[in-house]
Amino acid sequence: MEESFDAAIVGAGPAGISAACILADANAKVIVLERGEYPGSKNMFGGVLYGGHLRLIIPDYARRNCPIERNIVESRLLYLTEEGGVSLAYRDTAFLEELRNNVFTVGRARFDRWFADQAIAKGALVVCATVVTDLLRDAAGRVIGVKTDRAEGELRAKVVLLADGVNSPLAARTGFRPEVRSENIALAVKEMISLPEEAIDERFGVTDGNGVTNEILGNVTWGMNGVAFLYTNRNSLSIGIGANLADFAKAKVRPYEMLEKLKIHPLIAPLIKGGKPREYTAHWLPEGGYDTMPKLFGDGYLIAGDSAMMFNTLHREGSNMAMASGRLAAETILEAMGKKDFSAACLQNYVRKLQKSFVLKDLKKYRRFPSFLENHQELFTALPRAASIAAREMLTVDQLPKKARQTLAWKSIRGQVPRLRLLRLLWDAWRSVR
Amino acid sequence: MTVKVEDKLFLDRFNVDDESHLRLRDPGVCFELCEDQACLYICPANVYKLENDRISVNYEGCLECGSCRVGCPHFNIEWRFPRGGYGIRHKFG
Numbered sequence: 001m002e003e004s005f006d007a008a009i010v011g012a013g014p015a016g017i018s019a020a021c022i023l024a025d026a027n028a029k030v031i032v033l034e035r036g037e038y039p040g041s042k043n044m045f046g047g048v049l050y051g052g053h054l055r056l057i058i059p060d061y062a063r064r065n066c067p068i069e070r071n072i073v074e075s076r077l078l079y080l081t082e083e084g085g086v087s088l089a090y091r092d093t094a095f096l097e098e099l100r101n102n103v104f105t106v107g108r109a110r111f112d113r114w115f116a117d118q119a120i121a122k123g124a125l126v127v128c129a130t131v132v133t134d135l136l137r138d139a140a141g142r143v144i145g146v147k148t149d150r151a152e153g154e155l156r157a158k159v160v161l162l163a164d165g166v167n168s169p170l171a172a173r174t175g176f177r178p179e180v181r182s183e184n185i186a187l188a189v190k191e192m193i194s195l196p197e198e199a200i201d202e203r204f205g206v207t208d209g210n211g212v213t214n215e216i217l218g219n220v221t222w223g224m225n226g227v228a229f230l231y232t233n234r235n236s237l238s239i240g241i242g243a244n245l246a247d248f249a250k251a252k253v254r255p256y257e258m259l260e261k262l263k264i265h266p267l268i269a270p271l272i273k274g275g276k277p278r279e280y281t282a283h284w285l286p287e288g289g290y291d292t293m294p295k296l297f298g299d300g301y302l303i304a305g306d307s308a309m310m311f312n313t314l315h316r317e318g319s320n321m322a323m324a325s326g327r328l329a330a331e332t333i334l335e336a337m338g339k340k341d342f343s344a345a346c347l348q349n350y351v352r353k354l355q356k357s358f359v360l361k362d363l364k365k366y367r368r369f370p371s372f373l374e375n376h377q378e379l380f381t382a383l384p385r386a387a388s389i390a391a392r393e394m395l396t397v398d399q400l401p402k403k404a405r406q407t408l409a410w411k412s413i414r415g416q417v418p419r420l421r422l423l424r425l426l427w428d429a430w431r432s433v434r
Numbered sequence: 435m436t437v438k439v440e441d442k443l444f445l446d447r448f449n450v451d452d453e454s455h456l457r458l459r460d461p462g463v464c465f466e467l468c469e470d471q472a473c474l475y476i477c478p479a480n481v482y483k484l485e486n487d488r489i490s491v492n493y494e495g496c497l498e499c500g501s502c503r504v505g506c507p508h509f510n511i512e513w514r515f516p517r518g519g520y521g522i523r524h525k526f527g
Contacts, residue, residue, distance in 0.1 A: 035515055035518055035519075036519070036523070037449065037519045037523055040524065040527050041522075041523045041524050041527075042498060042521070042522065042524065043524065043527050044524060044527045045527075107526040107527050108524065108526075108527030109524045109525055109526055109527035110526075110527070111527075112527070128518070128519070129518035129519030130518040131515050131517065131518045148518070149517055149518055150518065167498070167499060167500035169500075169503075169513060169514060169515065179503075179504060180504055181504065182501075182504050182505050185504070187476065187478065187499060187501050189478045191442070192526040233526075236526070245476065245501055245504065245505055246505075248472075248475070248476045248501075248505070249470065249472040249475070249476050249505050249507075252470075252472075252475045253475065254437070254439075254475055254476075254478075254480070255476070255478040256437050256439050256442060256478055256480075257435060257436075257437045260435060260437045261435060277442070277445055278445055278525070278526065279445050279446060279524065279525055279526050280442035280443065280445050280446055280497075281446070281497060281522075281524060281527065282478035282479070282497040282499040282501075283499055284499055284500060284501070
């Protein structure tokens, strides 16, 4: 396998394949190495991709049989206690036409495979069932290729793109990214539950391949810093829950017990009723954000996507950053090929491109958000209870005048979260996202 | 609430390698130094089980998330990816 490429890409996920498409389009000799039996066989996420990003790589993706599950027309936010909860939803006909596929659900086993096929059609070589175990370096420490777990599995490349995801023993081993700390990642588990298409249409009030996302917060994560979700696929639902890994260890909570409890929550159970679990998976989310990012380039290499800890916790965005960073990494590599210079000095253009794009702008804007969540446990304990009690007070109809009801509502909120703490929470929340 | 994770793992497809990709570096550490034994709780596949005087490593059902590796307070778990093509195979993802 001693062969030389312009670029070797580690990982056939959204970042790696985006880069492979751009490079292959420009006739670069590119190889993608994937450890799974097929692209997507190791990948999992909550479930949404963004058409505006995919379009920049495959403009006619919708016509190319992209395995879209459902076009999202409604986004719901649920803030739950153990017995109930409050929710907020936004739906608009704009998502049927001009904003169609702004957000859509996919299953990664099918999508990543399809996406890799597009790269192959453009001329990229995608080699599966191959683990990259180390990087090849020359005497000066420059990266000049990769070492794989195949016999005689060394191959040379002018540049290596590390797009191997958040769980990267390779990055830790080679020192390109220090091993992640349990405080800086979330562990999420997910079940795919099959349900007839018509049942999903009826339960979520949608038709014609449209769907709904539910982001779920509150007591469901048992006081830990975490979040849950329920997304509609064509004839299945994706239900998942995650929390900070250090919180899991501290609380000695088993992730699958938390998931099972979520499934019997009074607001969730009716939505998944009668469904059959088909798959159970687990994955990390790089929640640490901006301040946990590694150096993104060096002599002969670049890092993109989850490997680079590119994740916007507040907006639950990651796959878009993976695609955008993969695309910008590819553009940088093409420029380096033009100059025949693969040194860090030349590859640092990658960071300039990221700075100009939403990727680093957003990561920087929300850099304080992860610590805001970490420092405000009441978001997952007392606050959802306060919200529920207040709503209940306002909706209880009896002989009591409204003014007295409002006083009661305020009292119960303050009983859960003291006034100063509440002010502090609002102030910190604003500061963490401004 | 007791949940049998085996019922969930039963839904998944695995291509199990003969050799484990997970190993306790020094099994003594788990009992002599480790009070919390976080691996027994955080692993979403319950790979690590307490058996009398040892912790067994049931790598066959590993979901490959990596949590045990960084969650072990003594970094006592040697963790690599299963060989290319082995391990879990997502049908949906």
